[in-house]
Amino acid sequence: MATTDATQQHPQTREVRNQAPPLQPYNLYEADLALQEAVARHGGAWGVDRLRDAGAYTGTVEATEHSRRAERNEPVLLPYDRYGNRIDDVQLDPSWHVLMRANVERGTHALPWREPRDGAQVVRAGMFGMFNQVNGGVQCPISMTHAVIPALRASAPELAAQWEPQLTRLDYDEVKIAGMAMTERQGGSDVRANITRAEPNGDGTYAIWGHKWFCSYPPCDFFLVLAQAPEGLSCFLVERGPGMEFQRLKDKLGTRSLPSSEVEFHGIAGHLVGEEGRGVKAIITMVNHTRLDCLIGSASSMRFGVVQAVHHARHRSAFGALLADQPLMQNVLADLAIESEAATAAAMRVAASYDADEPAFRRFATAVMKYWVCKRAAAHAAESLECLGGNGYAEDSLMPQLYRDSPLAGIWEGSGNVAALDVLRAMGKEPEGLPAFLAEVELAAGADARLDAHVAGIKTRLQGLDDIDTAQMEARRVVEDLAVALQASLLVRHAPAAVADAFCAARCGGEGGRVYGTLPAGLDTRAIVDRALVA
Numbered sequence: 001m002a003t004t005d006a007t008q009q010h011p012q013t014r015e016v017r018n019q020a021p022p023l024q025p026y027n028l029y030e031a032d033l034a035l036q037e038a039v040a041r042h043g044g045a046w047g048v049d050r051l052r053d054a055g056a057y058t059g060t061v062e063a064t065e066h067s068r069r070a071e072r073n074e075p076v077l078l079p080y081d082r083y084g085n086r087i088d089d090v091q092l093d094p095s096w097h098v099l100m101r102a103n104v105e106r107g108t109h110a111l112p113w114r115e116p117r118d119g120a121q122v123v124r125a126g127m128f129g130m131f132n133q134v135n136g137g138v139q140c141p142i143s144m145t146h147a148v149i150p151a152l153r154a155s156a157p158e159l160a161a162q163w164e165p166q167l168t169r170l171d172y173d174e175v176k177i178a179g180m181a182m183t184e185r186q187g188g189s190d191v192r193a194n195i196t197r198a199e200p201n202g203d204g205t206y207a208i209w210g211h212k213w214f215c216s217y218p219p220c221d222f223f224l225v226l227a228q229a230p231e232g233l234s235c236f237l238v239e240r241g242p243g244m245e246f247q248r249l250k251d252k253l254g255t256r257s258l259p260s261s262e263v264e265f266h267g268i269a270g271h272l273v274g275e276e277g278r279g280v281k282a283i284i285t286m287v288n289h290t291r292l293d294c295l296i297g298s299a300s301s302m303r304f305g306v307v308q309a310v311h312h313a314r315h316r317s318a319f320g321a322l323l324a325d326q327p328l329m330q331n332v333l334a335d336l337a338i339e340s341e342a343a344t345a346a347a348m349r350v351a352a353s354y355d356a357d358e359p360a361f362r363r364f365a366t367a368v369m370k371y372w373v374c375k376r377a378a379a380h381a382a383e384s385l386e387c388l389g390g391n392g393y394a395e396d397s398l399m400p401q402l403y404r405d406s407p408l409a410g411i412w413e414g415s416g417n418v419a420a421l422d423v424l425r426a427m428g429k430e431p432e433g434l435p436a437f438l439a440e441v442e443l444a445a446g447a448d449a450r451l452d453a454h455v456a457g458i459k460t461r462l463q464g465l466d467d468i469d470t471a472q473m474e475a476r477r478v479v480e481d482l483a484v485a486l487q488a489s490l491l492v493r494h495a496p497a498a499v500a501d502a503f504c505a506a507r508c509g510g511e512g513g514r515v516y517g518t519l520p521a522g523l524d525t526r527a528i529v530d531r532a533l534v535a
Helices: 033-041 045-058 061-072 094-106 120-132 139-155 157-167 279-315 327-355 359-387 399-405 416-429 433-444 449-463 468-494 497-508 525-532
Strands: 076-080 086-091 178-181 197-200 205-216 222-229 232-239 244-249 260-273
Touching: 033 045, 033 120, 033 327, 033 468, 045 094, 045 120, 061 094, 076 244, 086 244, 094 120, 094 139, 120 139, 120 279, 120 327, 139 157, 139 178, 139 205, 139 260, 139 279, 178 205, 178 279, 205 222, 205 232, 222 260, 222 279, 232 279, 260 279, 279 327, 279 359, 279 399, 279 525, 327 359, 327 468, 327 497, 327 525, 359 399, 359 416, 359 433, 359 468, 416 433, 416 468, 433 449, 433 468, 449 468, 449 497, 468 497, 497 525
Parallel strands: 178 222, 197 222
Antiparallel strands: 076 086, 197 205, 205 260, 222 232, 232 260, 244 260
16 A cells, blocks of 8 residues: 655645744854944944954854754863873863864954054954954953953063963964953952952962963963952962862853863962952953953854844744834834944944043943943843744754843943942042043033933933942942943934934933833834844
């Protein structure tokens, strides 16, 4: 008796309908109008070819597949060899090295130091953000290698002269990679509670004894380490080798491709960076540059979410129409898009301040925007994922990885409270910072009544911070208001009217709701969504 294949009887069973086509390959830079405009605005036009090249690579299927492999084949710590010798090796999937190589060859770790010119930090920020959309874990050692150079230049020029040529190489097989080890189990962000000791050896070096609760990227060639010297908490350059023993790798929520570790020091040599007792001052330059990368990374994670949500909605139909054509989904997509564009505009403006001679604005704005944009990233990722429905909850969509990774930047280099308190501290100890920040905001004065009222409210609130308890209770609200003011000012001055109008209405005018997708009626949401992803 003849048999009939089931798919011949019911061909519709395996027919794929109403699914978005693959987005890749696409060029991340060419699809991002807000990034292109910010690069041009802040002196980065000379780097457009590099940005297009990075955008083309990061938008390939190949890059995404390397990220998938690096995430799923997690690092493995090998503390000993087969004979019992201590080796402290970390096995990484080959795809990790492919993505690291792609960064290094394009100079994401070193561009401003190799080519110190106007817009170098801006071009580098654009490249860093696009690579972050591929894999956030890989960007951690790239960030630290970039950030250590100005710290060494400022506090240990002789060490900078020794290491900088090796840190800035474009050959992945030859480049040196830098890390940092600050926090300990008993103190966390309170680094002055550190108990790791640095004992003078008598030859200009110190013997480091103790532990670190977080030490990122064990394969680094050297680390900046905080330890208690005779004159107090100090900063040291410690080369990886015998006497630096990695205890375990962290089992983390996200960035699982990145090996983060706990480490013990057993008398390993350290070279003093800066002065004894001034360790925080010595390492803060590195911290500020990595905080900038937290800001850039969170802005880029929002960008990734918007792109995925808009692409899906343009191709998925429900209830008789494309999702992107339905008013409620337009509201959600537009709300996500203005948040992403505001984050991009702020990140690139702060990056530009690292090129320019703007120390007061740079220091203050980094703390303010690191707090706010990083804080917004997780909710943004959740809403972007939801736009894809059940498809977004599946690992193949990459949205779960985005969601898991999104809280990291809000924790790294100081959680929300640390960042907010840092802003309060800056108001007291660096009194030029707040006026410089407000001067930038007020470049848009008179252009939007809602923004003007928002800024007036900030000034009134600041006058009420007359004691430490009140200041701390109000800290998060103050920083939030300041951050929104800068974003609104940048959009009012530089973004299309539809984007600026929606942002001011929802974020300054009190017309928006408590979740994404609650923009008030009457806004040009279609224009905002059309701008969000160049077709």
